[in-house]
Amino acid sequence: MATPAIAIRDVVKQYRVKHEKGRTLKELFLRHRIYQETIRALDHVDLEIPEGRTMGVIGSNGSGKSTLLKLIARTSMPTSGSVEVNGRVSALLELGAGFHPDFTGRENVYLDGAIMGLPRRVVAERFDEIVRFAEMEQFIDAPAKTYSSGMYLRLAFSVAVSIDPDIILIDEVFAVGDESFQRKCMERMDDFKREGKTIVFVSHSLDAVRSLCDEAVWLDRGKVMCTGSTTEVIDRYLDSVNEEEEKRLAREQGVFRDEGRWGSYRAEITSVSLEDGEGNPKHIFRTGDRLRARIAWKANVPVDDPVFGMAIHRGDGVLCFGTNTSGCDYKPEKLEGEGELSFELDSLALLPGSYFFSFSCHSRDDSEIYDYHDRRYPFRVVDGPRREVGLVHMEHRWRGWGPGTGKA
Amino acid sequence: MFSNLKELGEYHELLRTLVSKDIRARYKGSVLGFLWNFAIPLLQLLVFWILFGIIVRVQLDSDYPFAIFLFTGLLPWNFLANSLMVGSLCIVSNANLVKKIYFPLQILPTTVVISQLISLLLGMVVLALIVLVFGVGFSTYLLLLPLPLVVEFVFLLGLTYALSCANVFFRDVEHIIGIVVMAWMYVTPILYPISYLDDKPAWAQAAIHLNPMTGVITAFQDIILDHRPPDWKWLGYAALAALVTYFVGSYIFNRYKFRFEEEV
Numbered sequence: 001m002a003t004p005a006i007a008i009r010d011v012v013k014q015y016r017v018k019h020e021k022g023r024t025l026k027e028l029f030l031r032h033r034i035y036q037e038t039i040r041a042l043d044h045v046d047l048e049i050p051e052g053r054t055m056g057v058i059g060s061n062g063s064g065k066s067t068l069l070k071l072i073a074r075t076s077m078p079t080s081g082s083v084e085v086n087g088r089v090s091a092l093l094e095l096g097a098g099f100h101p102d103f104t105g106r107e108n109v110y111l112d113g114a115i116m117g118l119p120r121r122v123v124a125e126r127f128d129e130i131v132r133f134a135e136m137e138q139f140i141d142a143p144a145k146t147y148s149s150g151m152y153l154r155l156a157f158s159v160a161v162s163i164d165p166d167i168i169l170i171d172e173v174f175a176v177g178d179e180s181f182q183r184k185c186m187e188r189m190d191d192f193k194r195e196g197k198t199i200v201f202v203s204h205s206l207d208a209v210r211s212l213c214d215e216a217v218w219l220d221r222g223k224v225m226c227t228g229s230t231t232e233v234i235d236r237y238l239d240s241v242n243e244e245e246e247k248r249l250a251r252e253q254g255v256f257r258d259e260g261r262w263g264s265y266r267a268e269i270t271s272v273s274l275e276d277g278e279g280n281p282k283h284i285f286r287t288g289d290r291l292r293a294r295i296a297w298k299a300n301v302p303v304d305d306p307v308f309g310m311a312i313h314r315g316d317g318v319l320c321f322g323t324n325t326s327g328c329d330y331k332p333e334k335l336e337g338e339g340e341l342s343f344e345l346d347s348l349a350l351l352p353g354s355y356f357f358s359f360s361c362h363s364r365d366d367s368e369i370y371d372y373h374d375r376r377y378p379f380r381v382v383d384g385p386r387r388e389v390g391l392v393h394m395e396h397r398w399r400g401w402g403p404g405t406g407k408a
Numbered sequence: 409m410f411s412n413l414k415e416l417g418e419y420h421e422l423l424r425t426l427v428s429k430d431i432r433a434r435y436k437g438s439v440l441g442f443l444w445n446f447a448i449p450l451l452q453l454l455v456f457w458i459l460f461g462i463i464v465r466v467q468l469d470s471d472y473p474f475a476i477f478l479f480t481g482l483l484p485w486n487f488l489a490n491s492l493m494v495g496s497l498c499i500v501s502n503a504n505l506v507k508k509i510y511f512p513l514q515i516l517p518t519t520v521v522i523s524q525l526i527s528l529l530l531g532m533v534v535l536a537l538i539v540l541v542f543g544v545g546f547s548t549y550l551l552l553l554p555l556p557l558v559v560e561f562v563f564l565l566g567l568t569y570a571l572s573c574a575n576v577f578f579r580d581v582e583h584i585i586g587i588v589v590m591a592w593m594y595v596t597p598i599l600y601p602i603s604y605l606d607d608k609p610a611w612a613q614a615a616i617h618l619n620p621m622t623g624v625i626t627a628f629q630d631i632i633l634d635h636r637p638p639d640w641k642w643l644g645y646a647a648l649a650a651l652v653t654y655f656v657g658s659y660i661f662n663r664y665k666f667r668f669e670e671e672v
Contacts, residue, residue, distance in 0.1 A: 073508075097504050102436040107429075114421055114422045117422070120425070
């Protein structure tokens, strides 16, 4: 096999974490009293990236993704192990790091280019192209401090991609740009890919990783969890994230907080649990899944003619759905002692997102609220089998007429 | 150590760009702009003139005014003071570059010293004018002027390498440096001629001569004002000290530069 573009062998990277950042002489003399902790950002990582491959790096915050890029970019040295890089590296880790706000865009292009290791002659040759890509023709001779953050970013990115590297490292740099800029960046990345360059791409946007990368590696707390085809790695990563979240949501549900709850408490909702179609407790559903919420109640004094209500809010506060028992088949006439009821959905229509259930119990004329649990029960909807966008799934069909469709 | 020089050579373009950025950025946005490079030494001289020529009236047994003597020593001294003060901060203040972009980190302190050297040269232009105006004139010894310049330059490179590195780990450096530079100035013959030491005890003379800057500063004074060659013994000593400082400074810097990224 040909030599890989990047070979990372048994790399450990440790950081010392101190209580306070700056060290002073006093601390030096009292060294034994300082509390120091070492953190293992990378823990025996082995990774080989063949030339011309596009590798996505995914993982939650603090999993060591950025550290990995820094090691490849040579701005950081491994504590042990070796990092071998064959080819010229361009690290798009910090855009516009060399910019000086008092200088004009033109001066900054040269300055930033020099910091990235681009000879002045080359910057001069590519200057027009750089400015055109950044769409900055009009402002190139204005001082950089007058630029909007988007302009700043576009110009910096433009300089960065004008380098002709063999290996490109990208760390979420264009997440800050607007949609059209992001598309342009992705296009540029595709160009690089076609030219056979090796790309290492760190992103929290799994869609971006999916569309750009052939292969992916999943890091978790400094360890390589798995490598392989992008789809496979992303699926395994998502499974683990869902599992973690399931645990977290279950924990949160158990915590009985008083915020988001009010009422006269003549009758109380004592517990709410979410279940799947088989009656197993669950907090993560897919669009189209069966969902059942079991609500347990207790009447502190007998209550006549009660109404139970429910609502679903999306995480950003949008009310998605709400209803109550007043117009339906289940009409409790009187609450006495303890009991249960359930709210059931045969097919969950919500599209992926995070949501909250609210439940309430009040008098028929709404004059008295016995117990109101406002958005206390979180759940999440993840990718279902269909590719749909928006808030809810709508039952639908497509039909066509005209020549060539089999119908006239 | 020489491989570092080689790498610096490969990145000479970046070095040049950063130096020119440093110099142009310094007075950017001010009305006088680049002229400040001349205006500041001129104003400094004016202050000395008023203080020592009119108010306190100090006169040396030479034909030039004390203010010019003071100015001649102070220009190369300011080169040292500014290099050390700005230089000790240069790694810490460029944290984003150090963390994110790979380039030989020595470029940062080197940039500071070179750009201060250029300031010194611009100040020298002012000095040349003053020397002309006051009829001190020039001599062929002026050809020797690059010698103390080079010695001081190498000395300061070594010092800023060491200090910029030390300041990454101990931020105390940037605070203590001002007071050290001030104390150092008093044991350097800038405010008084070296001949002032003649009737002083031997230990005091030794102490002042042990200071490498003594040989450098007196060389400037000898060449520019007194039209005579520098005291070779002490300039040689300064050159030796400068080389040692350079190598020690480079060694320290290279030894610890890999940890900068974690500490800044």
